[in-house]
Amino acid sequence: MFYPGNVKKEYNRQINYANRGMDLENLLNQSNEYYLETNRAVIYKKPTPITISEVKYGAKERVITKAYFRTPSTLDYNGIYRGLYIDYDAKETKNKTSFPLANLHEHQLLHIKRVIEHGGISFLIIYMNNNFYYLDGKDIINFIEESDRKSIPFSYIEDKGFIIEQKIKPRLNYLDIIDQIYFKED
Numbered sequence: 511m512f513y514p515g516n517v518k519k520e521y522n523r524q525i526n527y528a529n530r531g532m533d534l535e536n537l538l539n540q541s542n543e544y545y546l547e548t549n550r551a552v553i554y555k556k557p558t559p560i561t562i563s564e565v566k567y568g569a570k571e572r573v574i575t576k577a578y579f580r581t582p583s584t585l586d587y588n589g590i591y592r593g594l595y596i597d598y599d600a601k602e603t604k605n606k607t608s609f610p611l612a613n614l615h616e617h618q619l620l621h622i623k624r625v626i627e628h629g630g631i632s633f634l635i636i637y638m639n640n641n642f643y644y645l646d647g648k649d650i651i652n653f654i655e656e657s658d659r660k661s662i663p664f665s666y667i668e669d670k671g672f673i674i675e676q677k678i679k680p681r682l683n684y685l686d687i688i689d690q691i692y693f694k695e696d
Contacts, residue, residue: 534600534602534635534637534642535555535586535600537642537676537681537682538555538587538600538635538681538682539555540680540681541680541681541682541683541684542554542555542587542589542680544679544680544681545680545685550591550685551589551590551591551592551596551685552589552590552591553587553588553589553590553591553596554587554588554589555586555587556584556585556586556587556588561577562574562576562577563576563577564576564577584597584617584618584621585597585598585599585618585621585622585632586598586599586600587599587600591631591685591688592692592693594629594630594631594692595625595628595629595630595631596630596631596632596688597621597622597625597630597631597632598631598632598633598634598635599614599618599634599635600634600635600637601613601614601634601635601636601637602636602637602638603636603637603638605638605661606638606639606664607663607664608659608661608662608663608664609636609638609661609662609664609667610660610661611654611659611660611661611662612660614634614650619650619651619654622647622650622651623647623651625647626647626648626651631646631647631688631692632646632647633645633646633647633650634647634650635674635682635684636667636671638664638667639664641673641674642673642674642676642682643667643671643672643673643674644671644672644673644674644684644687645662645667645670645671646670646671646691649666649670649671650662653666653670672687672690674687
């Protein structure tokens with residue numbers, strides 16, 4: 511940008527990714543609260559398993575100054591819907607052409623596989639290209655087992671996934687998609 515006197519001012523804009531995904535998480539928390547209030551499902555966000563190792567005690571407050579992750583976390587949300595266990599994670603990417611598999615850890619993929627093997631429902635909700643997508647765990651595992659790619663192409667997400675309808679209540683209506691996939695006869 512040029513200022514009077516032809517002085518050029520440059521800004522070093524740093525991008526902070528710390529809270530990316532928080533909006534998605536807030537929408538899901540509101541949806542899950544609605545599902546609970548209407549007795550449609552019982553789904554909660556799991557707390558991150560940490561161990562506190564150092565605390566600073568003040569006159570009126572305590573501040574955690576050092577903590578570490580106790581165990582690798584699985585997926586962010588779990589609960590029960592229509593008698594089936596549900597376990598899912600919320601992911602967001604600014605990538606327009608693919609979803610990087612680096613966003614999923616090996617222990618999370620193993621967890622998705624185990625939930626499915628035991629008859630549960632596991633999936634991802636992905637915010638990508640200004641839409642929210644439901645991608646079933648079975649499709650994620652199939653893609654990884656059949657491909658050497660390090661990312662899931664957007665075309666695969668469009669083909670296998672479902673766009674999640676945004677509403678006022680619930681904010682992200684992902685249970686209707688589960689009904690379509692798992693409870694077709696009803």
